Amino acid sequence: xxxxxxxxxxxxxxxxxxxxxxxxxxxxxxxxxxxxxxxxxxxxxxxxxxxxxxxxxxxxxxxxxxxxxxxxxxxxxxxxxxxxxxxxxxxxxxxxxxxxxxxxxxxxxxxxxxxxxxxxxxxxxxxxxxxxxxxxxxxxxxxxxxxxxxxxxxxxxxxxxxxxxxxxxxxxxxxxxxxxxxxxxxxxxxxxxxxxxxxxxxxxxxxxxxxxxxxxxxxxxxxxxxxxxxxxxxxxxxxxxxxxxxxxxxxxxxxxxxxxxxxxxxxxxxxxxxxxxxxxxxxxxxxxxxxxxxxxxxxxxxxxxxxxxxxxxxxxxxxxxxxxxxxxxxxxxxxxxxxxxxxxxxxxxxxxxxxxxxxxxxxxxxxxxxxxxxxxxxxxxxxxxxxxxxxxxxxxxxxxxxxxxxxxxxxxxxxxxx
Amino acid sequence: xxxxxxxxxxxxxxxxxxxxxxxxxxxxxxxxxxxxxxxxxxxxxxxxxxxxxxxxxxxxxxxxxxxxxxxxxxxxxxxxxxxxxxxxxxxxxxxxxxxxxxxxxxxxxxxxxxxxxxxxxxxxxxxxxxxxxxxxxxxxxxxxxxxxxxxxxxxxxxxxxxxxxxxxxxxxxxxxxxxxxxxxxxxxxxxxxxxxxxxxxxxxxxxxxxxxxxxxxxxxxxxxxxxxxxxxxxxxxxxxxxxxxxxxxxxxxxxxxxxxxxxxxxxxxxxxxxxxxxxxxxxxxxxxxxxxxxxxxxxxxxxxxxxxxxxxxxxxxxxxxxxxxxxxxxxxxxxxxxxxxxxxxxxxxxxxxxxxxxxxxxxxxxxxxxxxxxxxxxxxxxxxxxxxxxxxxxxxxxxxxxxxxxxxxxxxxxxxxx
Numbered sequence: 001x002x003x004x005x006x007x008x009x010x011x012x013x014x015x016x017x018x019x020x021x022x023x024x025x026x027x028x029x030x031x032x033x034x035x036x037x038x039x040x041x042x043x044x045x046x047x048x049x050x051x052x053x054x055x056x057x058x059x060x061x062x063x064x065x066x067x068x069x070x071x072x073x074x075x076x077x078x079x080x081x082x083x084x085x086x087x088x089x090x091x092x093x094x095x096x097x098x099x100x101x102x103x104x105x106x107x108x109x110x111x112x113x114x115x116x117x118x119x120x121x122x123x124x125x126x127x128x129x130x131x132x133x134x135x136x137x138x139x140x141x142x143x144x145x146x147x148x149x150x151x152x153x154x155x156x157x158x159x160x161x162x163x164x165x166x167x168x169x170x171x172x173x174x175x176x177x178x179x180x181x182x183x184x185x186x187x188x189x190x191x192x193x194x195x196x197x198x199x200x201x202x203x204x205x206x207x208x209x210x211x212x213x214x215x216x217x218x219x220x221x222x223x224x225x226x227x228x229x230x231x232x233x234x235x236x237x238x239x240x241x242x243x244x245x246x247x248x249x250x251x252x253x254x255x256x257x258x259x260x261x262x263x264x265x266x267x268x269x270x271x272x273x274x275x276x277x278x279x280x281x282x283x284x285x286x287x288x289x290x291x292x293x294x295x296x297x298x299x300x301x302x303x304x305x306x307x308x309x310x311x312x313x314x315x316x317x318x319x320x321x322x323x324x325x326x327x328x329x330x331x332x333x334x335x336x337x338x339x340x341x342x343x344x345x346x347x348x349x350x351x352x353x354x355x356x357x358x359x360x361x362x363x364x365x366x367x368x369x370x371x372x373x374x375x376x377x378x379x380x381x382x383x384x385x386x387x388x389x390x391x392x393x394x395x396x397x398x399x400x401x402x403x404x405x406x407x408x409x410x411x412x413x414x415x416x417x418x
Numbered sequence: 419x420x421x422x423x424x425x426x427x428x429x430x431x432x433x434x435x436x437x438x439x440x441x442x443x444x445x446x447x448x449x450x451x452x453x454x455x456x457x458x459x460x461x462x463x464x465x466x467x468x469x470x471x472x473x474x475x476x477x478x479x480x481x482x483x484x485x486x487x488x489x490x491x492x493x494x495x496x497x498x499x500x501x502x503x504x505x506x507x508x509x510x511x512x513x514x515x516x517x518x519x520x521x522x523x524x525x526x527x528x529x530x531x532x533x534x535x536x537x538x539x540x541x542x543x544x545x546x547x548x549x550x551x552x553x554x555x556x557x558x559x560x561x562x563x564x565x566x567x568x569x570x571x572x573x574x575x576x577x578x579x580x581x582x583x584x585x586x587x588x589x590x591x592x593x594x595x596x597x598x599x600x601x602x603x604x605x606x607x608x609x610x611x612x613x614x615x616x617x618x619x620x621x622x623x624x625x626x627x628x629x630x631x632x633x634x635x636x637x638x639x640x641x642x643x644x645x646x647x648x649x650x651x652x653x654x655x656x657x658x659x660x661x662x663x664x665x666x667x668x669x670x671x672x673x674x675x676x677x678x679x680x681x682x683x684x685x686x687x688x689x690x691x692x693x694x695x696x697x698x699x700x701x702x703x704x705x706x707x708x709x710x711x712x713x714x715x716x717x718x719x720x721x722x723x724x725x726x727x728x729x730x731x732x733x734x735x736x737x738x739x740x741x742x743x744x745x746x747x748x749x750x751x752x753x754x755x756x757x758x759x760x761x762x763x764x765x766x767x768x769x770x771x772x773x774x775x776x777x778x779x780x781x782x783x784x785x786x787x788x789x790x791x792x793x794x795x796x797x798x799x800x801x802x803x804x805x806x807x808x809x810x811x812x813x814x815x816x817x818x819x820x821x822x823x824x825x826x827x828x829x830x831x832x833x834x835x836x
Binding site: 012015016045072073074075076077078079080081158161162163165166167168169170171172173174176181199200203274290291292293294295296297299300301302303304306383386387388389394396397398399401 | 814
């Protein structure tokens with residue numbers, strides 16, 4: 001394996017998670033082990049920062065701040081939902097890479113981001129510019145192909161399951177046969193997150209909240225849901241429903257009233273909970289509906305992150321560097337679950353193109369026949385991902401997070417219009 | 419002081435908090451110290467349980483469960499928003515008390531509940547039935563008169579300040595001059611909770627999020643808010659707004675679209691954030707609004723409770739028992755802040771009638787002249803209330819809460835129609 005000397009560039013893309021910065025910390029920590037890596041740069045706001053040559057010197061950050069990245073939510077380098085489209089954009093990226101002798105590019109993101117990384121990698125190959133591109137998985141949506149699960153997912157569902165168990169204590173105290181609590185979860189096209197709320201149930205207590213989980217995989221059936229709610233209200237005196245923001249009706253239309261779209265053409269959602277609440281109030285006389293929509297607090301809730309998730313995100317960052325140093329390129333780090341009864345997790349590699357073009361669906365046979373709860377296969381899958389708590393530093397009663405100095409690298413190219 | 423032998427009855431009322439069960443634990447723990455207390459009963463669902471003679475034997479609960487109450491959200495005895503109205507109701511309460519030799523009644527709740535306790539106490543006096551009634555303050559709204567602050571408030575604002583600081587990390591990563599994040603806080607008629615979000619700012623960083631706090635005390639001024647948002651977007655690239663659910667317009671009408679009322683005639687809210695978001699989107703072209711409405715997760719978030727709050731709630735419960743044993747009645751326990759620079763807190767007593775008829779408003783002069791941020795007087799007041807974290811027991815990655823056995827006391831009276 002030829003040793004490739006040069007600089008590292010790290011970028012973050014798409015929606016942040018509680019642990020995406022832990023992957024940055026893993027990359028930096030591992031990069032320090034390798035003498036062939038000269039400088040460690042960060043791209044501000046993902047590919048946007050590359051196009052605009054907005055690079056920062058990550059080696060200039062204090063070690064305390066890098067350590068603090070392990071528990072800091074958001075995306076410390078900034079992120080974007082900008083999609084490279086024009087050939088010109090990709091050429092500009094390579095121009096910037098060449099100008100700063102970037103030989104290692106680590107891109108932390110979901111499938112749109114891995115697609116971008118793939119294209120950058122291929123263009124570099126075409127141009128004969130030696131570049132090693134390794135993607136690091138990230139998404140609370142847990143929908144990346146090949147990898148067993150995605151960093152960010154475990155913390156998101158730990159947040160949700162905790163919220164549901166706490167809300168249930170409140171609801172149980174208030175419920176007099178007429179209380180319907182709706183918790184709207186994130187999850188645009190798949191029910192991975194909403195399904196995770198089932199971890200709030202105690203083992204062997206199938207009647208524990210959440211009583212109903214409404215997944216995007218199961219088109220909304222009003223009559224059945226109303227019947228389910230009535231039955232649960234009678235049995236439990238309150239009914240706690242987790243509804244994914246991406247719930248669709250029988251025609252495949254989003255239940256949420258307002259469905260604008262983002263730069264990738266994805267519907268921007270929020271409101272499935274309210275829409276559901278109105279339907280229930282209109283159909284069950286006297287019922288009181290309460291809707292909690294924690295929104296992005298689900299993906300930013302670092303104070304209740306899963307230690308397993310934080311550690312795996314860090315591990316994925318380290319593995320990306322090791323793979324690149326070992327000569328790999330055009331791959332994404334994957335998480336591989338061991339076969340044994342006791343949960344273990346190692347990293348692997350998969351071609352970026354496979355990630356870019358695949359989507360991992362919530363297996364239909366992990367959903368119970370009642371369509372509103374998850375079976376043991378899902379629980380066996382999800383339970384290990386939420387294990388362990390982290391200890392955050394607090395100052396004056398509020399968690400303290402990393403704040404990078406973001407020392408800018410001098411620009412050497414003319415400006416670029418995005 | 420004559421020693422009064424008899425049984426204790428504890429009830430919880432109104433909306434739960436993260437720490438209302440800690441007061442129950444304090445009452446039980448202290449009651450065990452006094453031989454004149456024979457039995458310790460709980461009323462299920464507050465006064466409703468008393469009317470229906472639904473009493474449970476708290477002495478039959480394991481000590482582990484009572485200890486676990488210290489960190490369990492919700493109201494473990496159940497609660498209600500039922501308001502005693504008829505003379506007949508009050509007479510029934512006394513009938514139940516006499517039937518079970520209740521000589522100590524501890525009622526944990528807000529001002530409606532203290533009003534109820536006051537009326538029960540006065541009727542007992544009229545009838546010559548020796549009864550000691552002590553209220554224990556509880557409300558995340560922090561609006562009880564006389565007491566420096568209310569158990570439940572510190573944990574609610576710690577939850578909110580943490581959420582805001584975390585959301586800000588996410589927003590900062592995503593913001594490109596067009597992102598408006600709205601976090602809707604609880605707080606029906608006063609801005610105490612929304613104001614608490616200001617604890618998310620670092621000391622001496624007035625530009626830290628939350629950038630705007632919209633309080634019920636300041637009628638919504640659309641032109642000013644739009645101007646404020648534009649200014650913040652320019653300066654910070656994102657704008658994080660905390661809006662109280664009880665925000666009103668210039669005519670005093672709630673901004674929330676849907677304003678049904680509860681049993682006490684209070685408006686039931688939810689939606690001020692969405693209403694605000696629509697106004698901002700309509701007035702600032704190209705802006706992206708995200709709304710998080712954690713709803714009752716704010717008052718149920720035991721996993722991020724303030725240790726100070728948990729401890730003070732327990733202390734208030736203990737103090738209620740000591741006061742009653744000492745011969746006091748018709749009083750509520752208050753929290754008294756020491757005069758020194760270092761925060762200290764002791765308990766005091768105030769007549770129930772004073773609590774029932776008073777409301778503590780957020781002082782106008784604690785709000786900065788900009789109307790959207792809090793000054794040092796508020797911070798000095800609120801900061802000590804969120805100090806310290808608690809360590810919850812976790813099982814399989816989710817917090818474990820108390821579950822009472824709720825062993826019923828035999829009914830001895832005929833049923834009662836409520």
